[in-house]
Amino acid sequence: MESIGVLMPSPIYGYLEQELAKRFKLFNPSNISEENVNSIRAVVSSAKISVDTQLIESLPKLEIVSTFSVGYDKIDLAKCREKNIRVTNTPDVLSDDVADTAIGLALAVLRKICVGDQYVRNGHWIKSDFPLTTKFSGKAVGIVGLGRIGSAIAKRAAAFGCPISYHSRSEKSESGYKYYPNILDLASNSEVLFVACTLNKETYHIVNRQVIDALGPKGVIINIGRGQHIDQPELVSALSEGRLGGAGVDVFENEPEVPEQLLGLENAVLSPHAASDTVETCNAMADLVLSNLEAHFLNKPLLTPVV
Numbered sequence: 001m002e003s004i005g006v007l008m009p010s011p012i013y014g015y016l017e018q019e020l021a022k023r024f025k026l027f028n029p030s031n032i033s034e035e036n037v038n039s040i041r042a043v044v045s046s047a048k049i050s051v052d053t054q055l056i057e058s059l060p061k062l063e064i065v066s067t068f069s070v071g072y073d074k075i076d077l078a079k080c081r082e083k084n085i086r087v088t089n090t091p092d093v094l095s096d097d098v099a100d101t102a103i104g105l106a107l108a109v110l111r112k113i114c115v116g117d118q119y120v121r122n123g124h125w126i127k128s129d130f131p132l133t134t135k136f137s138g139k140a141v142g143i144v145g146l147g148r149i150g151s152a153i154a155k156r157a158a159a160f161g162c163p164i165s166y167h168s169r170s171e172k173s174e175s176g177y178k179y180y181p182n183i184l185d186l187a188s189n190s191e192v193l194f195v196a197c198t199l200n201k202e203t204y205h206i207v208n209r210q211v212i213d214a215l216g217p218k219g220v221i222i223n224i225g226r227g228q229h230i231d232q233p234e235l236v237s238a239l240s241e242g243r244l245g246g247a248g249v250d251v252f253e254n255e256p257e258v259p260e261q262l263l264g265l266e267n268a269v270l271s272p273h274a275a276s277d278t279v280e281t282c283n284a285m286a287d288l289v290l291s292n293l294e295a296h297f298l299n300k301p302l303l304t305p306v307v
């Protein structure tokens with residue numbers, strides 16, 4: 001497969017790059033030219049790399065886009081379908097880490113773990129005790145999107161004694177959790193709302209002002225999905241006005257830009273879109289990207305096809 005050209009539009013992960021370079025002819029924007037563009041048959045992308053019409057059209061021999069991410073919202077799927085370009089992602093292998101991060105953010109927000117850390121480091125503890133925080137165990141948990149990641153969050157939250165409800169396109173009665181066909185009803189009946197659905201036209205800004213207000217001043221939102229799931233200016237104003245109790249945010253609308261106002265809010269815990277970023281999981285994601293590419297070029301079934 002050494003003669004097959006694979007384009008990585010920007011750096012993703014060292015191990016993945018090394019392994020791709022061993023197996024394929026690896027290109028990046030600095031070594032791609034008009035002569036070799038026709039040898040490129042695959043693009044390796046990520047949650048941060050856009051595979052838009054322009055990129056797809058510029059690669060006439062493109063056969064497959066393999067993204068190092070579970071989300072594929074940055075890939076123009078319609079264009080890929082139109083041109084018979086296959087698309088793969090990396091589901092399952094990252095669900096545990098993302099769910100762990102979601103629970104970690106909920107604990108950090110409610111138990112003020114980051115604020116407490118600063119309290120100790122800045123010497124305030126010597127002067128006075130840290131104010132009481134809020135319990136997570138037993139809180140009513142709402143999950144938006146009961147897919148692989150949402151289910152992994154539910155399993156963990158259930159172990160904390162939290163009653164679980166969810167909203168998704170369709171009811172998953174086998175889950176045994178309470179289903180709300182309307183996200184507003186879910187928010188009204190939840191104390192901690194986890195956003196874990198796929199980003200698409202229907203879920204863009206699924207958490208809007210009404211949903212935030214339904215959660216209320218004691219409510220907490222945890223977003224490990226995509227920044228675009230939440231109307232970010234509404235989130236920031238609700239947090240700063242105390243209309244929402246807190247938020248744990250791993251993803252932002254215009255990453256890596258983060259609204260200045262959010263940086264100053266103690267009731268928000270911020271994370272740099274890193275929910276799946278452990279060595280173990282990134283290696284497993286890289287292996288899945290490689291296996292999908294190898295399967296494609298050996299005419300075998302793709303392991304995790306999207307298109």
Ligand SMILES: O=CC(=O)O
Binds near residue numbers: 069071
């Ligand atoms: O955001 C990360 C992913 O989609 O895997």
